[in-house]
Amino acid sequence: MIVSSNAKKPTVHGSAYVAPTATISGDVTIEEGCAILFGSVVTAEGAPITIGANTVVMENAVLKSSGGSALLFPLEIGESCIVGPGAYVVGATIEPGAFIAAGAKVFNGATVEQGVSVAIGGIVHINTRVRAGQHVPMQHIAYGDPAVIHPPREAPAVHEAMNFFETVFNLEPSDDVRAKAAESYSKFLRKRHAQDAVIAEKDKKPAPPKSRSKLEEPPPTQAADVGKVVDVMFAELEEARLRREAAIEREKRGKK
Structure with a gap:
Protein backbone atom coordinates (compact mmCIF):
# COMPACT_ATOMS: atom_id res chain seq x y z
CA MET A 1 0.00 0.00 0.00
CA ILE A 2 1.37 3.37 -1.04
CA VAL A 3 0.21 6.32 1.08
CA SER A 4 0.47 10.07 0.58
CA SER A 5 1.15 11.65 3.97
CA ASN A 6 1.47 15.33 4.87
CA ALA A 7 1.36 16.18 1.13
CA LYS A 8 4.38 13.94 0.45
CA LYS A 9 4.22 10.93 -1.86
CA PRO A 10 6.66 8.00 -1.85
CA THR A 11 9.00 7.58 -4.81
CA VAL A 12 9.59 3.95 -5.72
CA HIS A 13 12.00 2.97 -8.50
CA GLY A 14 10.39 0.92 -11.25
CA SER A 15 12.73 -2.02 -10.67
CA ALA A 16 12.00 -2.23 -6.93
CA TYR A 17 9.56 -4.77 -5.49
CA VAL A 18 7.02 -3.72 -2.87
CA ALA A 19 4.91 -6.59 -1.51
CA PRO A 20 1.12 -6.14 -1.59
CA THR A 21 0.88 -6.04 2.21
CA ALA A 22 3.81 -3.67 2.77
CA THR A 23 3.04 -0.02 3.63
CA ILE A 24 5.08 2.88 2.24
CA SER A 25 3.99 6.26 3.59
CA GLY A 26 5.08 9.85 3.06
CA ASP A 27 8.46 11.28 2.06
CA VAL A 28 10.10 7.95 1.20
CA THR A 29 12.54 7.22 -1.62
CA ILE A 30 13.16 3.59 -2.55
CA GLU A 31 15.95 3.17 -5.07
CA GLU A 32 16.52 0.60 -7.79
CA GLY A 33 16.60 -3.12 -7.10
CA CYS A 34 15.16 -2.94 -3.57
CA ALA A 35 12.78 -5.55 -2.15
CA ILE A 36 10.28 -4.48 0.51
CA LEU A 37 8.65 -7.67 1.74
CA PHE A 38 5.30 -8.62 3.23
CA GLY A 39 4.02 -6.79 6.29
CA SER A 40 6.89 -4.31 6.46
CA VAL A 41 6.16 -0.65 7.23
CA VAL A 42 8.21 2.28 5.93
CA THR A 43 6.73 5.55 7.24
CA ALA A 44 8.17 9.05 7.15
CA GLU A 45 6.87 11.16 10.03
CA GLY A 46 8.42 14.61 9.84
CA ALA A 47 11.70 13.75 8.09
CA PRO A 48 12.62 11.90 4.88
CA ILE A 49 13.53 8.24 4.43
CA THR A 50 15.95 6.99 1.78
CA ILE A 51 16.55 3.30 1.07
CA GLY A 52 19.56 2.66 -1.15
CA ALA A 53 19.80 0.40 -4.17
CA ASN A 54 19.53 -3.39 -3.77
CA THR A 55 18.57 -3.22 -0.11
CA VAL A 56 16.19 -5.84 1.29
CA VAL A 57 13.63 -5.01 3.98
CA MET A 58 12.25 -8.30 5.24
CA GLU A 59 8.87 -9.31 6.62
CA ASN A 60 7.30 -7.17 9.36
CA ALA A 61 10.27 -4.83 9.71
CA VAL A 62 9.42 -1.25 10.75
CA LEU A 63 11.42 1.68 9.36
CA LYS A 64 10.59 5.19 10.55
CA SER A 65 11.85 8.72 10.48
CA SER A 66 10.66 11.32 12.95
CA GLY A 67 10.77 15.04 13.42
CA GLY A 68 8.89 18.04 14.70
CA SER A 69 9.60 21.72 15.14
CA ALA A 70 12.65 21.14 17.35
CA LEU A 71 14.15 17.77 16.36
CA LEU A 72 14.69 15.97 13.07
CA PHE A 73 15.65 12.33 12.73
CA PRO A 74 15.77 11.32 9.05
CA LEU A 75 16.35 7.68 8.19
CA GLU A 76 19.03 6.81 5.67
CA ILE A 77 19.74 3.22 4.68
CA GLY A 78 22.60 2.69 2.26
CA GLU A 79 22.78 0.33 -0.67
CA SER A 80 23.06 -3.45 -0.36
CA CYS A 81 21.83 -3.65 3.23
CA ILE A 82 19.57 -6.28 4.79
CA VAL A 83 17.01 -5.38 7.44
CA GLY A 84 15.78 -8.62 8.97
CA PRO A 85 12.28 -9.77 9.91
CA GLY A 86 10.72 -7.80 12.75
CA ALA A 87 13.61 -5.34 13.00
CA TYR A 88 12.92 -1.74 14.11
CA VAL A 89 14.99 1.15 12.77
CA VAL A 90 14.05 4.78 13.50
CA GLY A 91 15.79 8.04 12.63
CA ALA A 92 19.20 6.45 12.10
CA THR A 93 21.91 6.14 9.47
CA ILE A 94 22.68 2.64 8.19
CA GLU A 95 25.71 2.68 5.92
CA PRO A 96 26.13 0.43 2.84
CA GLY A 97 26.49 -3.29 3.34
CA ALA A 98 25.27 -3.32 6.95
CA PHE A 99 23.18 -6.19 8.29
CA ILE A 100 20.39 -5.57 10.81
CA ALA A 101 19.23 -9.02 11.90
CA ALA A 102 15.80 -10.26 12.94
CA GLY A 103 14.36 -8.38 15.90
CA ALA A 104 17.28 -5.95 16.14
CA LYS A 105 16.62 -2.29 17.02
CA VAL A 106 18.44 0.87 15.96
CA PHE A 107 17.29 4.11 17.59
CA ASN A 108 17.25 7.85 16.91
CA GLY A 109 20.51 9.53 15.97
CA ALA A 110 22.47 6.27 15.76
CA THR A 111 24.91 5.39 12.99
CA VAL A 112 25.75 1.85 11.95
CA GLU A 113 28.85 2.11 9.80
CA GLN A 114 29.63 0.22 6.61
CA GLY A 115 29.52 -3.56 6.82
CA VAL A 116 28.57 -3.71 10.51
CA SER A 117 26.35 -6.56 11.69
CA VAL A 118 23.78 -6.13 14.45
CA HIS A 125 20.75 2.96 21.24
CA ILE A 126 20.25 6.70 20.73
CA ASN A 127 23.16 8.77 19.37
CA THR A 128 25.41 5.71 19.19
CA ARG A 129 28.00 5.14 16.48
CA VAL A 130 28.95 1.53 15.78
CA ARG A 131 32.26 1.75 13.97
CA ALA A 132 33.23 -0.33 10.96
CA GLY A 133 34.75 -3.57 12.21
CA GLN A 134 32.61 -3.68 15.36
CA HIS A 135 29.88 -6.27 15.87
CA VAL A 136 26.81 -6.18 18.10
CA PRO A 137 26.20 -9.76 19.37
CA MET A 138 22.78 -11.27 20.00
CA GLN A 139 20.76 -9.46 22.68
CA HIS A 140 23.66 -7.07 23.42
CA ILE A 141 23.41 -3.27 23.63
CA ALA A 142 25.62 -0.78 21.81
CA TYR A 143 25.79 2.67 23.37
CA GLY A 144 28.09 5.67 23.00
CA ASP A 145 30.39 7.19 20.38
CA PRO A 146 32.35 5.11 19.73
CA ALA A 147 30.02 2.34 20.79
CA VAL A 148 30.68 0.29 23.88
CA ILE A 149 29.07 -3.15 23.67
CA HIS A 150 27.17 -4.11 26.83
CA PRO A 151 25.75 -7.55 27.73
CA PRO A 152 22.03 -7.74 28.55
CA ARG A 153 22.65 -7.70 32.33
CA GLU A 154 24.02 -4.14 32.02
CA ALA A 155 20.83 -2.75 30.46
CA PRO A 156 19.79 -0.83 33.65
CA ALA A 157 23.14 0.97 33.78
CA VAL A 158 22.90 1.89 30.09
CA HIS A 159 19.40 3.23 30.65
CA GLU A 160 20.60 5.39 33.54
CA ALA A 161 23.40 6.85 31.41
CA MET A 162 21.12 8.17 28.66
CA ASN A 163 18.25 10.63 28.62
CA PHE A 164 15.92 8.98 26.14
CA PHE A 165 12.91 11.29 26.48
CA GLU A 166 14.96 14.48 26.18
CA THR A 167 16.76 13.18 23.08
CA VAL A 168 13.72 11.77 21.28
CA PHE A 169 10.83 13.92 22.55
CA ASN A 170 12.64 17.09 23.67
CA LEU A 171 11.22 16.67 27.18
CA GLU A 172 13.12 17.31 30.38
CA PRO A 173 13.18 14.59 33.04
CA SER A 174 10.17 14.51 35.37
CA ASP A 175 8.02 11.99 37.18
CA ASP A 176 5.35 12.17 34.49
CA VAL A 177 7.67 12.40 31.47
CA ARG A 178 6.26 9.20 29.95
CA ALA A 179 2.70 10.53 30.06
CA LYS A 180 3.83 13.85 28.58
CA ALA A 181 5.64 12.00 25.80
CA ALA A 182 2.53 9.98 24.97
CA GLU A 183 0.32 13.09 24.89
CA SER A 184 2.66 15.13 22.70
CA TYR A 185 3.38 12.23 20.36
CA SER A 186 -0.31 11.40 19.96
CA LYS A 187 -1.07 15.02 19.08
CA PHE A 188 1.80 15.09 16.58
CA LEU A 189 0.75 11.83 14.90
CA ARG A 190 -2.92 12.80 14.61
CA LYS A 191 -1.97 16.06 12.93
CA ARG A 192 0.69 14.46 10.76
CA HIS A 193 -1.61 11.73 9.41
CA ALA A 194 -4.89 13.68 9.26
CA GLN A 195 -4.78 14.02 5.47
CA ASP A 196 -3.31 10.62 4.62
CA ALA A 197 -4.61 9.06 1.43
CA VAL A 198 -3.93 5.75 -0.25
CA ILE A 199 -2.67 6.30 -3.78
CA ALA A 200 -2.24 4.01 -6.75
CA GLU A 201 0.53 1.47 -6.65
CA LYS A 202 3.59 2.31 -8.71
CA ASP A 203 3.15 1.65 -12.40
CA LYS A 204 4.33 -1.70 -13.61
CA LYS A 205 5.41 -2.58 -17.12
CA PRO A 206 2.83 -4.80 -18.79
CA ALA A 207 3.82 -8.44 -19.09
CA PRO A 208 4.77 -9.57 -22.61
CA PRO A 209 2.00 -11.40 -24.47
CA LYS A 210 1.94 -15.11 -23.79
CA SER A 211 2.78 -17.27 -26.80
CA ARG A 212 0.04 -19.77 -27.61
CA SER A 213 1.00 -23.41 -28.03
CA LYS A 214 -0.51 -25.56 -30.75
CA LEU A 215 -2.47 -27.52 -28.15
CA GLU A 216 -4.20 -24.49 -26.69
CA GLU A 217 -7.64 -23.49 -27.84
CA PRO A 218 -7.67 -20.61 -30.29
CA PRO A 219 -8.95 -17.23 -29.17
CA PRO A 220 -12.69 -16.55 -29.70
CA THR A 221 -12.20 -14.60 -32.93
CA GLN A 222 -10.17 -17.40 -34.43
CA ALA A 223 -12.62 -20.01 -33.11
CA ALA A 224 -15.42 -18.26 -35.00
CA ASP A 225 -13.42 -18.41 -38.25
CA VAL A 226 -12.70 -22.10 -37.76
CA GLY A 227 -16.40 -22.73 -37.19
CA LYS A 228 -17.25 -21.14 -40.51
CA VAL A 229 -14.66 -23.28 -42.28
CA VAL A 230 -16.07 -26.44 -40.69
CA ASP A 231 -19.60 -25.52 -41.75
CA VAL A 232 -18.46 -25.03 -45.33
CA MET A 233 -16.61 -28.35 -45.26
CA PHE A 234 -19.71 -30.21 -44.06
CA ALA A 235 -21.85 -28.52 -46.71
CA GLU A 236 -19.39 -29.53 -49.41
CA LEU A 237 -19.28 -33.11 -48.10
CA GLU A 238 -23.07 -33.28 -48.04
CA GLU A 239 -23.23 -31.95 -51.58
CA ALA A 240 -20.65 -34.52 -52.72
CA ARG A 241 -22.66 -37.29 -51.03
CA LEU A 242 -25.81 -36.25 -52.82
CA ARG A 243 -24.01 -36.12 -56.18
CA ARG A 244 -22.56 -39.57 -55.58
CA GLU A 245 -25.96 -41.02 -54.69
CA ALA A 246 -27.48 -39.42 -57.79
CA ALA A 247 -24.73 -40.89 -59.96
CA ILE A 248 -25.31 -44.36 -58.50
CA GLU A 249 -29.04 -44.04 -59.14
CA ARG A 250 -28.44 -43.05 -62.79
CA GLU A 251 -26.08 -45.98 -63.24
CA LYS A 252 -28.74 -48.39 -61.95
CA ARG A 253 -31.31 -47.00 -64.35
CA GLY A 254 -28.92 -47.36 -67.29
CA LYS A 255 -28.40 -51.04 -66.58
CA LYS A 256 -32.10 -51.67 -66.72
Missing part, protein backbone atom coordinates in the same frame (compact mmCIF):
# COMPACT_ATOMS: atom_id res chain seq x y z
CA ALA A 119 22.82 -9.68 15.44
CA ILE A 120 19.41 -11.07 16.42
CA GLY A 121 17.81 -8.94 19.13
CA GLY A 122 20.76 -6.55 19.32
CA ILE A 123 20.16 -2.89 20.22
CA VAL A 124 21.96 0.20 18.94
Whole structure:
Protein backbone atom coordinates (compact mmCIF):
# COMPACT_ATOMS: atom_id res chain seq x y z
CA MET A 1 0.00 0.00 0.00
CA ILE A 2 1.37 3.37 -1.04
CA VAL A 3 0.21 6.32 1.08
CA SER A 4 0.47 10.07 0.58
CA SER A 5 1.15 11.65 3.97
CA ASN A 6 1.47 15.33 4.87
CA ALA A 7 1.36 16.18 1.13
CA LYS A 8 4.38 13.94 0.45
CA LYS A 9 4.22 10.93 -1.86
CA PRO A 10 6.66 8.00 -1.85
CA THR A 11 9.00 7.58 -4.81
CA VAL A 12 9.59 3.95 -5.72
CA HIS A 13 12.00 2.97 -8.50
CA GLY A 14 10.39 0.92 -11.25
CA SER A 15 12.73 -2.02 -10.67
CA ALA A 16 12.00 -2.23 -6.93
CA TYR A 17 9.56 -4.77 -5.49
CA VAL A 18 7.02 -3.72 -2.87
CA ALA A 19 4.91 -6.59 -1.51
CA PRO A 20 1.12 -6.14 -1.59
CA THR A 21 0.88 -6.04 2.21
CA ALA A 22 3.81 -3.67 2.77
CA THR A 23 3.04 -0.02 3.63
CA ILE A 24 5.08 2.88 2.24
CA SER A 25 3.99 6.26 3.59
CA GLY A 26 5.08 9.85 3.06
CA ASP A 27 8.46 11.28 2.06
CA VAL A 28 10.10 7.95 1.20
CA THR A 29 12.54 7.22 -1.62
CA ILE A 30 13.16 3.59 -2.55
CA GLU A 31 15.95 3.17 -5.07
CA GLU A 32 16.52 0.60 -7.79
CA GLY A 33 16.60 -3.12 -7.10
CA CYS A 34 15.16 -2.94 -3.57
CA ALA A 35 12.78 -5.55 -2.15
CA ILE A 36 10.28 -4.48 0.51
CA LEU A 37 8.65 -7.67 1.74
CA PHE A 38 5.30 -8.62 3.23
CA GLY A 39 4.02 -6.79 6.29
CA SER A 40 6.89 -4.31 6.46
CA VAL A 41 6.16 -0.65 7.23
CA VAL A 42 8.21 2.28 5.93
CA THR A 43 6.73 5.55 7.24
CA ALA A 44 8.17 9.05 7.15
CA GLU A 45 6.87 11.16 10.03
CA GLY A 46 8.42 14.61 9.84
CA ALA A 47 11.70 13.75 8.09
CA PRO A 48 12.62 11.90 4.88
CA ILE A 49 13.53 8.24 4.43
CA THR A 50 15.95 6.99 1.78
CA ILE A 51 16.55 3.30 1.07
CA GLY A 52 19.56 2.66 -1.15
CA ALA A 53 19.80 0.40 -4.17
CA ASN A 54 19.53 -3.39 -3.77
CA THR A 55 18.57 -3.22 -0.11
CA VAL A 56 16.19 -5.84 1.29
CA VAL A 57 13.63 -5.01 3.98
CA MET A 58 12.25 -8.30 5.24
CA GLU A 59 8.87 -9.31 6.62
CA ASN A 60 7.30 -7.17 9.36
CA ALA A 61 10.27 -4.83 9.71
CA VAL A 62 9.42 -1.25 10.75
CA LEU A 63 11.42 1.68 9.36
CA LYS A 64 10.59 5.19 10.55
CA SER A 65 11.85 8.72 10.48
CA SER A 66 10.66 11.32 12.95
CA GLY A 67 10.77 15.04 13.42
CA GLY A 68 8.89 18.04 14.70
CA SER A 69 9.60 21.72 15.14
CA ALA A 70 12.65 21.14 17.35
CA LEU A 71 14.15 17.77 16.36
CA LEU A 72 14.69 15.97 13.07
CA PHE A 73 15.65 12.33 12.73
CA PRO A 74 15.77 11.32 9.05
CA LEU A 75 16.35 7.68 8.19
CA GLU A 76 19.03 6.81 5.67
CA ILE A 77 19.74 3.22 4.68
CA GLY A 78 22.60 2.69 2.26
CA GLU A 79 22.78 0.33 -0.67
CA SER A 80 23.06 -3.45 -0.36
CA CYS A 81 21.83 -3.65 3.23
CA ILE A 82 19.57 -6.28 4.79
CA VAL A 83 17.01 -5.38 7.44
CA GLY A 84 15.78 -8.62 8.97
CA PRO A 85 12.28 -9.77 9.91
CA GLY A 86 10.72 -7.80 12.75
CA ALA A 87 13.61 -5.34 13.00
CA TYR A 88 12.92 -1.74 14.11
CA VAL A 89 14.99 1.15 12.77
CA VAL A 90 14.05 4.78 13.50
CA GLY A 91 15.79 8.04 12.63
CA ALA A 92 19.20 6.45 12.10
CA THR A 93 21.91 6.14 9.47
CA ILE A 94 22.68 2.64 8.19
CA GLU A 95 25.71 2.68 5.92
CA PRO A 96 26.13 0.43 2.84
CA GLY A 97 26.49 -3.29 3.34
CA ALA A 98 25.27 -3.32 6.95
CA PHE A 99 23.18 -6.19 8.29
CA ILE A 100 20.39 -5.57 10.81
CA ALA A 101 19.23 -9.02 11.90
CA ALA A 102 15.80 -10.26 12.94
CA GLY A 103 14.36 -8.38 15.90
CA ALA A 104 17.28 -5.95 16.14
CA LYS A 105 16.62 -2.29 17.02
CA VAL A 106 18.44 0.87 15.96
CA PHE A 107 17.29 4.11 17.59
CA ASN A 108 17.25 7.85 16.91
CA GLY A 109 20.51 9.53 15.97
CA ALA A 110 22.47 6.27 15.76
CA THR A 111 24.91 5.39 12.99
CA VAL A 112 25.75 1.85 11.95
CA GLU A 113 28.85 2.11 9.80
CA GLN A 114 29.63 0.22 6.61
CA GLY A 115 29.52 -3.56 6.82
CA VAL A 116 28.57 -3.71 10.51
CA SER A 117 26.35 -6.56 11.69
CA VAL A 118 23.78 -6.13 14.45
CA ALA A 119 22.82 -9.68 15.44
CA ILE A 120 19.41 -11.07 16.42
CA GLY A 121 17.81 -8.94 19.13
CA GLY A 122 20.76 -6.55 19.32
CA ILE A 123 20.16 -2.89 20.22
CA VAL A 124 21.96 0.20 18.94
CA HIS A 125 20.75 2.96 21.24
CA ILE A 126 20.25 6.70 20.73
CA ASN A 127 23.16 8.77 19.37
CA THR A 128 25.41 5.71 19.19
CA ARG A 129 28.00 5.14 16.48
CA VAL A 130 28.95 1.53 15.78
CA ARG A 131 32.26 1.75 13.97
CA ALA A 132 33.23 -0.33 10.96
CA GLY A 133 34.75 -3.57 12.21
CA GLN A 134 32.61 -3.68 15.36
CA HIS A 135 29.88 -6.27 15.87
CA VAL A 136 26.81 -6.18 18.10
CA PRO A 137 26.20 -9.76 19.37
CA MET A 138 22.78 -11.27 20.00
CA GLN A 139 20.76 -9.46 22.68
CA HIS A 140 23.66 -7.07 23.42
CA ILE A 141 23.41 -3.27 23.63
CA ALA A 142 25.62 -0.78 21.81
CA TYR A 143 25.79 2.67 23.37
CA GLY A 144 28.09 5.67 23.00
CA ASP A 145 30.39 7.19 20.38
CA PRO A 146 32.35 5.11 19.73
CA ALA A 147 30.02 2.34 20.79
CA VAL A 148 30.68 0.29 23.88
CA ILE A 149 29.07 -3.15 23.67
CA HIS A 150 27.17 -4.11 26.83
CA PRO A 151 25.75 -7.55 27.73
CA PRO A 152 22.03 -7.74 28.55
CA ARG A 153 22.65 -7.70 32.33
CA GLU A 154 24.02 -4.14 32.02
CA ALA A 155 20.83 -2.75 30.46
CA PRO A 156 19.79 -0.83 33.65
CA ALA A 157 23.14 0.97 33.78
CA VAL A 158 22.90 1.89 30.09
CA HIS A 159 19.40 3.23 30.65
CA GLU A 160 20.60 5.39 33.54
CA ALA A 161 23.40 6.85 31.41
CA MET A 162 21.12 8.17 28.66
CA ASN A 163 18.25 10.63 28.62
CA PHE A 164 15.92 8.98 26.14
CA PHE A 165 12.91 11.29 26.48
CA GLU A 166 14.96 14.48 26.18
CA THR A 167 16.76 13.18 23.08
CA VAL A 168 13.72 11.77 21.28
CA PHE A 169 10.83 13.92 22.55
CA ASN A 170 12.64 17.09 23.67
CA LEU A 171 11.22 16.67 27.18
CA GLU A 172 13.12 17.31 30.38
CA PRO A 173 13.18 14.59 33.04
CA SER A 174 10.17 14.51 35.37
CA ASP A 175 8.02 11.99 37.18
CA ASP A 176 5.35 12.17 34.49
CA VAL A 177 7.67 12.40 31.47
CA ARG A 178 6.26 9.20 29.95
CA ALA A 179 2.70 10.53 30.06
CA LYS A 180 3.83 13.85 28.58
CA ALA A 181 5.64 12.00 25.80
CA ALA A 182 2.53 9.98 24.97
CA GLU A 183 0.32 13.09 24.89
CA SER A 184 2.66 15.13 22.70
CA TYR A 185 3.38 12.23 20.36
CA SER A 186 -0.31 11.40 19.96
CA LYS A 187 -1.07 15.02 19.08
CA PHE A 188 1.80 15.09 16.58
CA LEU A 189 0.75 11.83 14.90
CA ARG A 190 -2.92 12.80 14.61
CA LYS A 191 -1.97 16.06 12.93
CA ARG A 192 0.69 14.46 10.76
CA HIS A 193 -1.61 11.73 9.41
CA ALA A 194 -4.89 13.68 9.26
CA GLN A 195 -4.78 14.02 5.47
CA ASP A 196 -3.31 10.62 4.62
CA ALA A 197 -4.61 9.06 1.43
CA VAL A 198 -3.93 5.75 -0.25
CA ILE A 199 -2.67 6.30 -3.78
CA ALA A 200 -2.24 4.01 -6.75
CA GLU A 201 0.53 1.47 -6.65
CA LYS A 202 3.59 2.31 -8.71
CA ASP A 203 3.15 1.65 -12.40
CA LYS A 204 4.33 -1.70 -13.61
CA LYS A 205 5.41 -2.58 -17.12
CA PRO A 206 2.83 -4.80 -18.79
CA ALA A 207 3.82 -8.44 -19.09
CA PRO A 208 4.77 -9.57 -22.61
CA PRO A 209 2.00 -11.40 -24.47
CA LYS A 210 1.94 -15.11 -23.79
CA SER A 211 2.78 -17.27 -26.80
CA ARG A 212 0.04 -19.77 -27.61
CA SER A 213 1.00 -23.41 -28.03
CA LYS A 214 -0.51 -25.56 -30.75
CA LEU A 215 -2.47 -27.52 -28.15
CA GLU A 216 -4.20 -24.49 -26.69
CA GLU A 217 -7.64 -23.49 -27.84
CA PRO A 218 -7.67 -20.61 -30.29
CA PRO A 219 -8.95 -17.23 -29.17
CA PRO A 220 -12.69 -16.55 -29.70
CA THR A 221 -12.20 -14.60 -32.93
CA GLN A 222 -10.17 -17.40 -34.43
CA ALA A 223 -12.62 -20.01 -33.11
CA ALA A 224 -15.42 -18.26 -35.00
CA ASP A 225 -13.42 -18.41 -38.25
CA VAL A 226 -12.70 -22.10 -37.76
CA GLY A 227 -16.40 -22.73 -37.19
CA LYS A 228 -17.25 -21.14 -40.51
CA VAL A 229 -14.66 -23.28 -42.28
CA VAL A 230 -16.07 -26.44 -40.69
CA ASP A 231 -19.60 -25.52 -41.75
CA VAL A 232 -18.46 -25.03 -45.33
CA MET A 233 -16.61 -28.35 -45.26
CA PHE A 234 -19.71 -30.21 -44.06
CA ALA A 235 -21.85 -28.52 -46.71
CA GLU A 236 -19.39 -29.53 -49.41
CA LEU A 237 -19.28 -33.11 -48.10
CA GLU A 238 -23.07 -33.28 -48.04
CA GLU A 239 -23.23 -31.95 -51.58
CA ALA A 240 -20.65 -34.52 -52.72
CA ARG A 241 -22.66 -37.29 -51.03
CA LEU A 242 -25.81 -36.25 -52.82
CA ARG A 243 -24.01 -36.12 -56.18
CA ARG A 244 -22.56 -39.57 -55.58
CA GLU A 245 -25.96 -41.02 -54.69
CA ALA A 246 -27.48 -39.42 -57.79
CA ALA A 247 -24.73 -40.89 -59.96
CA ILE A 248 -25.31 -44.36 -58.50
CA GLU A 249 -29.04 -44.04 -59.14
CA ARG A 250 -28.44 -43.05 -62.79
CA GLU A 251 -26.08 -45.98 -63.24
CA LYS A 252 -28.74 -48.39 -61.95
CA ARG A 253 -31.31 -47.00 -64.35
CA GLY A 254 -28.92 -47.36 -67.29
CA LYS A 255 -28.40 -51.04 -66.58
CA LYS A 256 -32.10 -51.67 -66.72
